[in-house]
Amino acid sequence: MSRRMLWVSLPDQRPRRELYWMSRMPGTHVTALAQQEPLGDITWVPSSYRRPVKRFIEAGALAWVKGLDQQDPAAYDWVASLELCSLVTGQASRWRRRAGGRRPLQAVITWENLPDQPIYKVPPYKQALESCRDADLLLCMVDAAREHLLANGFDDERIQVVKPGVDTEIFTPAERPTTEPVVAFISPLAPNKGIDRVLEAMRVVQRTIPEASLVVAGQGPMRAQVEAAAADPSRRVRLAGSLDAHGVADLLRSSAVFTTAPRPTWKWTEQLGLAYLEAQACGLPVVTTRCGTNDEAVQEPNDLVDDSVEALADALLGWLQDDERRAAAGRVNRARMVAEHDLATQVTRMGEAYAAVERSHTS
Numbered sequence: 001m002s003r004r005m006l007w008v009s010l011p012d013q014r015p016r017r018e019l020y021w022m023s024r025m026p027g028t029h030v031t032a033l034a035q036q037e038p039l040g041d042i043t044w045v046p047s048s049y050r051r052p053v054k055r056f057i058e059a060g061a062l063a064w065v066k067g068l069d070q071q072d073p074a075a076y077d078w079v080a081s082l083e084l085c086s087l088v089t090g091q092a093s094r095w096r097r098r099a100g101g102r103r104p105l106q107a108v109i110t111w112e113n114l115p116d117q118p119i120y121k122v123p124p125y126k127q128a129l130e131s132c133r134d135a136d137l138l139l140c141m142v143d144a145a146r147e148h149l150l151a152n153g154f155d156d157e158r159i160q161v162v163k164p165g166v167d168t169e170i171f172t173p174a175e176r177p178t179t180e181p182v183v184a185f186i187s188p189l190a191p192n193k194g195i196d197r198v199l200e201a202m203r204v205v206q207r208t209i210p211e212a213s214l215v216v217a218g219q220g221p222m223r224a225q226v227e228a229a230a231a232d233p234s235r236r237v238r239l240a241g242s243l244d245a246h247g248v249a250d251l252l253r254s255s256a257v258f259t260t261a262p263r264p265t266w267k268w269t270e271q272l273g274l275a276y277l278e279a280q281a282c283g284l285p286v287v288t289t290r291c292g293t294n295d296e297a298v299q300e301p302n303d304l305v306d307d308s309v310e311a312l313a314d315a316l317l318g319w320l321q322d323d324e325r326r327a328a329a330g331r332v333n334r335a336r337m338v339a340e341h342d343l344a345t346q347v348t349r350m351g352e353a354y355a356a357v358e359r360s361h362t363s
Helices: 018-024 087-097 123-131 143-151 195-208 223-230 245-253 274-281 309-320 323-340 343-362
Strands: 003-008 028-034 042-046 078-082 105-110 137-140 159-161 182-186 213-217 237-241 257-259 286-289 303-305
Touching (some): 003 087, 003 343, 105 143, 105 343, 137 343, 182 195, 182 245, 182 274, 195 309, 213 245, 223 237, 245 274, 257 274, 274 323, 286 309, 303 309
Parallel strands (some): 078 105, 137 159, 213 237, 286 303
């Protein structure tokens, strides 16, 4: 079977995520309308967007792609996009309805975990949400997304949950785990990801372990705060900037603990966090604040703590001062990632979700 899919990208879509996973599904060829050239075996249609505002937290949802109407619906079996409320999802819904007799099936991928998402009340987002109620597949990346869909009146028969995968051949443990007290933060440098809280927690950690250091990878509006800390030798902070997957894996393997400190906003809360999975696949323990549904990714023996500098610091100290405990947790984490989040296995499961819908329509 050869599945032909048209993927309608958000303008800010990140690599090695949803589009990449769809292209890795067995028997699937993806054509992507996208601003940036995508990673993987994908036919790229370079696209521009009409975008009134740019805000990180909305993940590019308030943007219309140009050129979708030039695509022939008969050339595709599926049209797919990310998130219920993104305007490209609304565009995809309208595009396939205009196809007439043989219209493509529609899939919407979602991570949304807020039962009462306030932006659904804003007219353009609400219109996009309502437009995809007859989507053939609602593919949830977290269990909480299924609960979100049910709370918003979507048909349970159209919902499938398949957790995301990480490349367990790239994200592997170090042959000899470091004994150096190095903490890694790999996330956008934005208030909702808590780099400010982590910087302060490291000050507390260094009262007990003066040689403890923090390596920060990412970009965002709080970069200047990280640069200021990195400029002070006594802070022992290094800014690694943006890294590709191999760079992230190398950083994790050279670190002892992974940490972030997410906090909710009025329209966002942590959903899963792929960086948590990547860190665990590399055999690191994770310390993070309890936020949204990140407990789906961060389970014992890792630490979910209260949103406070002291709680973060205490948990980090517990791991940095006990090499054997870190090693034991690393083995548990690695085994769970291979069993539950291996990329090849998870993209096959995603393909099975699509195939089940295709069989139902054939029959």
